[in-house]
Amino acid sequence: MTITIVLRNVKTVKGTAVDILLKNKKIVDIVPSGTGIGENIIDYQHKVFISSGWIDMHVHAFPEFYPYGDVIDEVGYKTGVTTIIDAGSTGADRLPDLVDSCINAKTNVFAFLNISQIGLQRIDELANLNWLNEEKLKKTIVEYKDFIIGLKARISNSVVGSNGIEPLKIARRFSSDTGLPLMVHIGSGPPGMNEILDLLEKKDIITHYLNGKANNLFDQAGQPLPKLLQAIERGVHLDVGHGTASFSFKTAEIAKQGNIPFDTISTDIYRNNRLNGPVYNMANVLTKFLYLGYSLTEVIDAVTIHAAEWLNKPELGRISVGDIANLTIFSVEDEAISLIDSEGAVREAKQKIDVKGVVINGEFIEC
Structure with missing residues (x-):
């Protein structure tokens, strides 16, 4: 019974x-x-x-790709997160292995497919355009259509090398051909931020939008770039993607003052930043946004209702x-807690x- x-x-x-x-x-x-x-x-x-169960829109849950990987349930239900989205750990070459690894996991898993067929096998996966194989990508999407929810393009200088903005232009074409939106990692340039923003469309995601690097979404006076405001108007989605190097309290404070709020809060968690910080777990990341002055409702909606809406799975965002x-x-x-960002800055919170x-x-x- x-x-x-x-x-x-x-x-x-x-x-x-x-x-x-x-x-x-x-x-x-x-x-x-x-x-x-x-x-x-x-x-x-x-x-x-x-x-409703927390949804983390940006994790790395393919442990074979060191250092950017972890065991699914270690970054999932054990941290209070019931659904994780692997953010491009694997491309077409290894996506089947990621799917197989979900069989014995309790946590719900979906994935962004890396536009590079090698995924994070190496961290300059967009430096060779031969790795952007559209035929393999499309075949993988057809075979795993219920698992893949978008495409991932890491558009920062260390990833694209001398290719500049070209991988994002190719990603845009892949997106148009498959009907899948893009999650775009932003970081150090070139390419420049305005070049990236010009290519983003409705439902695309900018992840790491609160990073403190020079090539970010705010000008030297702390004002949002005009092209960022235009992108938001088009329906581009802003995701935190905290990670080891991509969340700055200073940038987050500028964004709040400028009324550029998050759509979703995610961790960009993997084994190293789970065990050694500055991420640790979703609760720690959410605590940072309580400290910044967002309400509990705003914070929790970002990992429930808003994430579920983007996924087109409203049942995951409601009770x-x-x-x-x-x-x-x-x-x-x-309870007092010291919170640390990706730049080593510390804030003292009371809750x-x-x-x-x-x-x-x-x-x-x-x-």
Whole structure:
């Protein structure tokens, strides 16, 4: 007999206290706090929040590609994240191996396909245009159409070498031919930021948009580039992609003052920056945005509703009766914490987000 699990006395991010009932992997009821009936009652005594399962739009979960890789569940449900998007670790050559690695993982996984067939086998994967094989790319997309949600192009100087903006022009053509949007990594130039922005279209993603490098999205006076504002108007999506080298408190403060908010918050996590920082986990990254003055609702919506909308999978961004249960349970603790960005700058915060558990595809797991 399947038992009913009751998550009792939990709060939504808007402060509503409820009980959530789970059975046969699904949310079967949402009732007033303290009224849920079931065989297994887990009473959180109004001390925790619950949201739909967190979605991390930018991770690297193919451990064979050192140093930019990790085990799926280590960057997934064990950190409170129920769905991860591998951000171009593999291209056409190794995407099947990434898919195979998901078989025994609990975490939900999708992927951006690297436009270079070699993926992150080496970190200058766009320095040789012969690696941008459209035939292989299209064949892989057809074979794994339910797994691939977009294309990844890392457009920074160390990746493209002497090819400049040409790999992004090729990526644009690949995107047009396949109907898949682009996630574009931005970093040190050349190519220059205005060249990159000119090529981005609706639903494309700029990841690392808060990096502190010279070739960023803000001018020397701290104003957003006019072409960034035009891109946002076109529907280009802004993603954090914290990572080892791509999040600056200073840039984030400039962006907030200039009203250039994130659409999604992601970690760009892999083994090294998970174990040694500055990323550690999604909760740590979300805590940084609480510190910056964003509301809890804004922060959590970025890893639930907004991410699910971009993925065209609204069920992953809501808590609704009848849906497969993917939930994250967390608290906001009044506890001092030192937060570090990718440049080594430290901020002292008075609150932190702490993950308590997840429900992943109907399975409750304490974290």
